[in-house]
Amino acid sequence: MPAEEALLQARILNVRPPFANFYRAAIGAVDRGAEKVFNRKFTQLTAVEQYDFVGRMRQNQIEGWTGPTGGFIYTLLRTDAVDVVYGTMEGYAALGIPYQAHIVPDKRW
Amino acid sequence: MANEKVDVVIIGAGCSGSVFASVLAKAGKKVVLIESGPDWQLTDLVSSEMWGRRIRPAGAPILLEGKNPMGYAGQAGWGVGGAALHYFANHPRYLVNDYKIKSEHNRALDWPISYQDVAPFYDRVAWDVGMSGDAKAEEIWRPAGQAYPMPPMKSFPNGEVWLKGFKELGIRTAPAPVAMNSTSSRGARPAFMTAGAMSAARPARSPIRSSPIWVKLARPMPKCAPCRRLRAF
Numbered sequence: 474m475p476a477e478e479a480l481l482q483a484r485i486l487n488v489r490p491p492f493a494n495f496y497r498a499a500i501g502a503v504d505r506g507a508e509k510v511f512n513r514k515f516t517q518l519t520a521v522e523q524y525d526f527v528g529r530m531r532q533n534q535i536e537g538w539t540g541p542t543g544g545f546i547y548t549l550l551r552t553d554a555v556d557v558v559y560g561t562m563e564g565y566a567a568l569g570i571p572y573q574a575h576i577v578p579d580k581r582w
Numbered sequence: 583m584a585n586e587k588v589d590v591v592i593i594g595a596g597c598s599g600s601v602f603a604s605v606l607a608k609a610g611k612k613v614v615l616i617e618s619g620p621d622w623q624l625t626d627l628v629s630s631e632m633w634g635r636r637i638r639p640a641g642a643p644i645l646l647e648g649k650n651p652m653g654y655a656g657q658a659g660w661g662v663g664g665a666a667l668h669y670f671a672n673h674p675r676y677l678v679n680d681y682k683i684k685s686e687h688n689r690a691l692d693w694p695i696s697y698q699d700v701a702p703f704y705d706r707v708a709w710d711v712g713m714s715g716d717a718k719a720e721e722i723w724r725p726a727g728q729a730y731p732m733p734p735m736k737s738f739p740n741g742e743v744w745l746k747g748f749k750e751l752g753i754r755t756a757p758a759p760v761a762m763n764s765t766s767s768r769g770a771r772p773a774f775m776t777a778g779a780m781s782a783a784r785p786a787r788s789p790i791r792s793s794p795i796w797v798k799l800a801r802p803m804p805k806c807a808p809c810r811r812l813r814a815f
Binding site for chain 1: 619620625627628629630631632633635636638639640646654655656660
């Protein structure tokens with residue numbers, strides 16, 4: 474996909490396209506970090522371990538971290554996730570916030 | 583087109599370029615406005631958090647250098663309208679002594695011009711863009727000028743909390759001058775209703791006189807009449 478058509482937060486946070494490269498680097502950094510702390514990849518951690526790991530990652534508190542910084546990865550992924558859920562007309566409704574569109578989207582967002 | 587002679591070439595159809603083009607075209611000048619991004623139309627500005635991201639810069643990232651690099655792609659814009667497509671419409675003025683920082687504080691530099699040189703243009707922008715504010719309240723800390731074309735926006739409950747605190751501390755405040763309609767009297771743009779989410783391509787009513795409108799104003803005069811009415815977007 475051309476960068477100008479991307480709707481990813483990566484575009485707004487000045488990531489160099491193609492954005493897939495950033496995501497690959499981020500996944501690698503997360504797995505390396507998880508292996509340093511727990512000796513397992515991130516997907517092999519328990520939910521509690523993942524929660525603890527992400528909490529430390531977002532504060533850049535994991536020793537020997539390599540790749541994109543943990544705080545940046547967290548910000549980028551979280552913003553996309555939150556907007557996909559709550560940045561929609563349904564999401565606004567769920568939060569009890571009037572949408573007040575001046576041009577109503579013809580898709581769900 | 584490539585060999586056509588023009589009076590003015592403007593690079594970038596953002597907030598400044600589009601207004602300059604409009605003013606020059608209305609004055610009879612032949613203007614070319616060069617813009618690398620899309621030629622957004624008002625109908626493209628769908629109120630959507632996700633689709634609104636299309637108006638952020640695309641392509642090569644902005645090179646960040648220096649001791650404290652700070653990404654600003656989030657603040658910048660892309661295409662006709664530039665950052666004015668999603669700015670927060672705040673139009674604060676510099677203070678009189680902002681122009682004399684070196685003289686007064688031995689920091690940075692003095693401007694080669696003074697507040698008085700710029701003041702007429704502050705007032706003109708307020709009327710051309712369409713701003714709401716309370717000039718008298720601001721004139722505590724700046725020289726007198728014209729009134730704003732519209733009264734100030736109403737305070738929101740959180741603003742009232744701040745106002746109460748400032749009042750108790752004896753700090754005087756003034757409503758922020760903003761390019762939002764506080765009344766529906768100026769053209770078709772309805773009074774602005776909410777705080778936050780003030781991007782043209784996001785939900786809630788847009789506060790801005792969208793730059794694509796200024797660009798339309800710069801286009802051939804026969805098209806200008808309907809665009810003029812659209813100004814109060």
